[in-house]
Amino acid sequence: MATTASASFTRFSIIPKPPSQPHFILYNFPNRTGTSRFTCSAGQAGLFSKLGRLLKEKAKSDVEKLFSGFSKTRNNLSVIDELLLYWNLSDTDRVLDELEEALLVSDFGPKITMKIVENLREDILSGKLKSGNEIKEALKKNVLDLLTKKGSKTELQLGFRKPAVIMIVGVNGGGKTTSLGKLAYRLKNGGAKILFAAGDTFRAAASDQLEIWAERTGCEIVVAESQKAKASSVLSQAVKRGKELGFDVVLCDTSGRLHTNYSLMEELISCKKAVAKVVAGAPNEILLVLDGTTGLNMLPQAREFNEVVGVTGLILTKLDGSARGGCVVSVVDELGIPVKFVGVGEGVEDLQPFDAEAFVNAIFM
Ligand SMILES: Nc1nc2c(ncn2[C@@H]2O[C@H](COP(=O)(O)OP(=O)(O)OP(=O)(O)O)[C@@H](O)[C@H]2O)c(=O)[nH]1
Ligand SMILES: [Mg+2]
Structure with a gap:
């Protein structure tokens, strides 16, 4: 077991290296805040449904953020x-x-x-x-x-097995990693123990970016030491660690990919299969991140991602910078996939659980 790695975090455990597989590291961030957990007699399903409910209540109470986020629309x-x-x-x-x-x-x-x-x-x-x-x-x-x-099922569906696994997918630069960080913040405040999986093995700085979010939110993270690691192995290792160490939710970051790139879309299928082998029913959610500033242009990508991996919910980001918020309605109507969150800013609290009524009140004066 190695002890320290850098000034900003402590490396507390190294996953044993299987002969043919790249090395994975689990980082623990010592400055964890808000460690209070639910005491939940109804077991894991109780925790998960409580988390969903808490997020929903938050959406109703936090209408001001939504209101300012949709000011352009x-x-x-x-x-x-x-x-x-x-x-x-x-x-x-x-x-x-x-x-x-x-x-x-x-x-x-x-x-x-x-x-x-x-x-x-x-x-x-x-x-x-x-x-x-x-x-x-x-x-x-x-x-x-x-x-x-x-699009009525806007609550996160986390199943009843621990850990729940959420995969975040989408095209390049849409806001996947940022949304993952913000989502972790919300779930952690709800009492869940969260593990990040640095599944973007394509872009060199991607795991550094995720580590910053892990540190900011006080969550742990699994990263691959080797640059050659496959995304599916990182995710499967992370879910294994999540299971062994009793994490409630594993949040999986993935590389940005164009919906037209066949081999990269295939990689997502491998990622999905890899986590399903570790926890039956995983991933519980595959959330597609769509950049709200692209308006209706998001529809073809959403269709393709849905066909290939089966998207369970949408995160529409950057709506604060867009006057095209009506696309939320179009995308739900066209695809029948619920919007679960909307990104209305770059801050850690700027991911709002989606509530249809609050949204309608926010876009029409
Ligand atoms: N204004 C605003 N900016 C956002 C929002 N969500 C993400 N961003 C910004 O969008 C930029 C890209 O975000 P990332 O999270 O790195 O996007 P990504 O999809 O992970 O990008 P790749 O990993 O390169 O594919 C960053 O500058 C974020 O701060 C949002 O809701 N509002
Ligand atoms: Mg990213």
Whole structure:
């Protein structure tokens, strides 16, 4: 057992090196904070469902962050309020045309936009909606219905075996590693013992970046010593260590990859299989990170990742820098995959559990 490695962390254990496999290291960060754990008589399933519930409650209570994170999209959509303020029946066509334009500019996508506008037109002409205010409320309800119909399972599904395994996947630079760090922070605050797996073996500085997040959040991390390590071996070693050492959740970082790169997409399948061999039912979640600034362009990548690995949830990042927040609705409607988190800033607390109602209130004034 080696003792120290650098000024910033202590290397406390080295996984024995099998003859044909690269070397793995488990780092423990001594400055761990918030070590209080759930005492959970209902066993692991109890801890996991409590974690999911806690995140959900947090989403409801933390609407201010969501509100500021979606300010650009809200500004785009604020024109709707002006339109509806002076709405009268004879003006309906013009108002709905402009409303349609506002939704399209915010990347709700043509299909959703048409659906919403036609629903509103029907209800206005049948006399069901009689004021600008009622139209606004109906608009919000339409969006909410779209989100809850297909993307209702927004809570993390961590199963009932320990450790739960979450894989974070996506194209380059979307915010995978950052989101993983922020997610660890949330889960750890909920009382879970978290292990990171440095599965991005492709980019040289990737494990350093993850180590910084591990240190920042006081979590432990498994990294490969050899640069030649396969991502699937790192993940499987990490999950093994997670199992042996009683971790609750293993968060697996992966390299950025283009959805069109066949061999890299194949690698993800190997990663998935490798962790499933260690813990039945793993990975419990495969979260696809999508860069919110790309708006509707995220749809083809989401489709491809879903087809290859079976995505269980989405993390939409950088929505704070984007006026295209309507893409959240489009992506849920098109893929039927729930958005589980939204990234609304670069700070450790800027990953918000997704709550459809809070989202609708955040984008429409
Ligand atoms: N404003 C903002 N920036 C974000 C958000 N999420 C991530 N970022 C930034 O996006 C950049 C890329 O983030 P990473 O986490 O390194 O992305 P990645 O997907 O791991 O990148 P690769 O590993 O290279 O594929 C960083 O500068 C992050 O700080 C977010 O929600 N809002
Ligand atoms: Mg990364």
